[in-house]
Amino acid sequence: MSSIAIDAVSKIFGKTPALKDIALDIRDGEFMVLLGPSGCGKTTLLRCVAGLEQVNSGRIRIGERDVTDLAPRDRNIAMVFQSYAVFPHMTVGSNIGFGLRMKRRPKPEIERRVREGAELLGLVPFLDRYPAQLSGGQRQRVAVARALVMDAPVLLMDEPLSNLDALLRLQARADLKRLHKEVKRTTIYVTHDQVEAMSMGDRIAVMREGAIEQLGAPMEIYDNPATQFVGGFIGSPPMNFLRGAIRDGSFTGDGFAVPITRMRGDLQGREMVLGVRAEHITIADDGIPARVMVVEPLGSHALVTVLVGKTAVKVQAPIDVAVRPDQAINLHFDEATLRWMDAGTGSAIQR
Amino acid sequence: MRTRTERFLPFALLLPTIAFLTLLIVIPMVQALLLSVMAESDGLSLDNFQRMFADVNFSDAWRNTLLLLILIVPLQIVLALVMALLINSRFRGHGIFLYIYAIPLAISDLAAGILWLAVFTERGYLNSTLQNAGVIDQPVLWLSFDNFAGILSAIVIAESWRATALVLVILIAGLQLIPRDFFEAADLFGANRLRRTVHVVLPLLRPSLQSALIIRTIFAFQTFAVVFALAGRNMPVLAGEAYTWYATNRNEHVAAAYAVVVLGLTVVAIIVYLRVLGLREAEVQR
Numbered sequence: 103m104s105s106i107a108i109d110a111v112s113k114i115f116g117k118t119p120a121l122k123d124i125a126l127d128i129r130d131g132e133f134m135v136l137l138g139p140s141g142c143g144k145t146t147l148l149r150c151v152a153g154l155e156q157v158n159s160g161r162i163r164i165g166e167r168d169v170t171d172l173a174p175r176d177r178n179i180a181m182v183f184q185s186y187a188v189f190p191h192m193t194v195g196s197n198i199g200f201g202l203r204m205k206r207r208p209k210p211e212i213e214r215r216v217r218e219g220a221e222l223l224g225l226v227p228f229l230d231r232y233p234a235q236l237s238g239g240q241r242q243r244v245a246v247a248r249a250l251v252m253d254a255p256v257l258l259m260d261e262p263l264s265n266l267d268a269l270l271r272l273q274a275r276a277d278l279k280r281l282h283k284e285v286k287r288t289t290i291y292v293t294h295d296q297v298e299a300m301s302m303g304d305r306i307a308v309m310r311e312g313a314i315e316q317l318g319a320p321m322e323i324y325d326n327p328a329t330q331f332v333g334g335f336i337g338s339p340p341m342n343f344l345r346g347a348i349r350d351g352s353f354t355g356d357g358f359a360v361p362i363t364r365m366r367g368d369l370q371g372r373e374m375v376l377g378v379r380a381e382h383i384t385i386a387d388d389g390i391p392a393r394v395m396v397v398e399p400l401g402s403h404a405l406v407t408v409l410v411g412k413t414a415v416k417v418q419a420p421i422d423v424a425v426r427p428d429q430a431i432n433l434h435f436d437e438a439t440l441r442w443m444d445a446g447t448g449s450a451i452q453r
Numbered sequence: 454m455r456t457r458t459e460r461f462l463p464f465a466l467l468l469p470t471i472a473f474l475t476l477l478i479v480i481p482m483v484q485a486l487l488l489s490v491m492a493e494s495d496g497l498s499l500d501n502f503q504r505m506f507a508d509v510n511f512s513d514a515w516r517n518t519l520l521l522l523i524l525i526v527p528l529q530i531v532l533a534l535v536m537a538l539l540i541n542s543r544f545r546g547h548g549i550f551l552y553i554y555a556i557p558l559a560i561s562d563l564a565a566g567i568l569w570l571a572v573f574t575e576r577g578y579l580n581s582t583l584q585n586a587g588v589i590d591q592p593v594l595w596l597s598f599d600n601f602a603g604i605l606s607a608i609v610i611a612e613s614w615r616a617t618a619l620v621l622v623i624l625i626a627g628l629q630l631i632p633r634d635f636f637e638a639a640d641l642f643g644a645n646r647l648r649r650t651v652h653v654v655l656p657l658l659r660p661s662l663q664s665a666l667i668i669r670t671i672f673a674f675q676t677f678a679v680v681f682a683l684a685g686r687n688m689p690v691l692a693g694e695a696y697t698w699y700a701t702n703r704n705e706h707v708a709a710a711y712a713v714v715v716l717g718l719t720v721v722a723i724i725v726y727l728r729v730l731g732l733r734e735a736e737v738q739r
């Protein structure tokens with residue numbers, strides 16, 4: 103059993119609180135993604151789990167063991183660094199076997215497992231090369247192999263794909279996902295890329311300013327963002343937001359009115375934010391008036407940016423959509439897909 | 454298109470260094486080479502080298518120079534390495550240590566020699582301290598001409614005190630060039646402090662170690678002022694003999710021959726270091 107329990111962990115650098123009372127339980131074998139904008143504390147949380155950073159308060163348990171006060175090497179974890187930290191003075195083979203050598207495993211076992219690790223990541227032809235002779239993608243795989251051969255039940259990864267170019271990243275993303283299915287390590291994966299998070303995570307913890315804003319399965323977070331921040335961070339394009347209030351059966355704001363049929367009575371007149379995803383808006387013959395600003399054909403579909411009142415809204419339209427900039431059009435919002443947030447706090451409101 | 458200025462700028466920036474090196478190193482070196490193979494009358498000859506080899510002090514100077522090199526350089530490297538690793542571990546107050554270690558850097562080698570003379574001389578600090586503590590009854594003649602071990606130890610201590618800080622500074626700079634991730638990765642993958650140092654830090658420090666060794670070895674072959682201050686001519690060394698032949702015997706040709714021997718030794722040592730410690734081509738990031 104190698105679940106990870108993060109219990110009320112806080113971390114302060116000087117005067118800046120980097121983690122504020124974080125609680126997070128990660129199940130055995132789970133792929134947990136920490137997602138959030140730069141500076142929100144993802145790396146700090148990962149480093150606290152690794153023991154590279156001391157927590158100011160709270161406890162961290164791995165399996166049944168409280169590791170809060172243990173040194174990194176005693177926590178039985180493996181890690182892939184954002185910079186890879188592949189040792190330049192060792193061959194690929196020595197790098198992969200580094201952890202096993204430090205743990206003084208018998209030589210034949212090291213050789214066998216280095217070979218297995220190299221096979222798993224397609225590095226066999228490069229075993230005798232030095233990292234400087236490898237491409238970025240190959241170096242990244244060495245870092246992953248070095249972590250995997252450790253047989254540590256917990257695998258930590260800090261933006262392992264961020265230094266790869268876009269095409270390679272796509273490939274590596276799929277590779278990592280396949281690897282996780284094969285080896286089933288409990289994994290914490292840090293990224294600021296929401297597509298990566300969506301495609302890889304069993305669950306995603308969306309972080310903001312040192313706190314977890316929402317925790318859930320990818321589609322759950324995508325469909326039901328707990329806050330306006332999450333809705334705006336997850337999805338490409340991000341969720342559209344319109345600010346207004348319900349009056350006389352429609353949600354009315356600056357220069358627009360969206361007809362609403364069902365709504366809790368007590369929400370009448372309250373300042374709210376309406377959230378709607380681009381794929382839930384259709385261009386129709388009648389409905390909410392809007393003006394086209396930009397049309398971006400993206401191959402499979404077109405992304406149309408329109409002005410609703412004074413707010414820019416992104417609409418996902420068929421690729422053959424016949425609209426031009428400056429054209430006046432009408433939009434239809436699928437009412438069941440609309441999300442509501444409090445205008446002040448940004449927190450979701452159930453209707 | 455690059456402008457003319459841009460093309461010439463690198464050369465312009467290198468010029469002061471090249472001028473400096475030419476004036477103070479290259480020209481004297483060529484002159485020394487020429488002097489050493491020139492007969493006193495005229496024409497080329499190896500007479501000067503023959504006189505040098507026949508000199509009573511030559512074999513002693515040769516032996517002492519190598520002995521000092523073998524004793525001082527490893528001692529300094531090890532001391533500096535320990536100090537550098539200590540400072541780099543960023544314990545509380547590590548900055549103070551750096552300042553204290555660096556003090557000797559500001560003292561000239563002759564001054565350092567005189568300073569240690571005050572320690573080791575017959576009525577020096579060492580003897581008076583030992584006498585006050587009741588360890589010895591009579592002052593010990595540490596630097597007497599027949600106490601070779603005493604002289605040698607004093608010189609090794611003085612030289613180490615004087616020049617270890619130079620090595621230290623080079624190694625600290627080298628340590629700080631190693632990304633923190635490498636230390637952390639070593640830690641995380643199970644290396645304790647000692648194994649991390651042996652398997653990760655020292656190999657990554659090789660370029661700095663190499664620079665430190667080369668600089669220290671060059672200076673060790675030139676050890677002179679400290680030896681002169683502590684031992685006078687009781688401890689002949691190659692650089693000292695060059696000086697004596699020039700200043701006392703007034704024979705610049707034999708002096709130059711000594712200088713050429715020092716130069717040859719230096720070149721050989723540097724080649725060995727580059728071979729043994731140099732980065733393999735494959736390790737160098739392009």
Ligand SMILES: Nc1ncnc2c1ncn2[C@@H]1O[C@H](COP(=O)(O)OP(=O)(O)O)[C@@H](O)[C@H]1O
Pocket residue numbers: 115116118119120138139140141142143144145146147
């Ligand atoms: N060693 C440190 N010293 C001081 N502040 C730090 C340190 N590491 C991180 N921080 C601060 O903590 C916050 C979180 O940083 P980090 O965890 O690196 O964010 P992320 O990985 O999400 O981009 C940032 O405000 C950052 O400036």
Ligand SMILES: [Mg+2]
Pocket residue numbers: 144145146
């Ligand atoms: Mg980070």
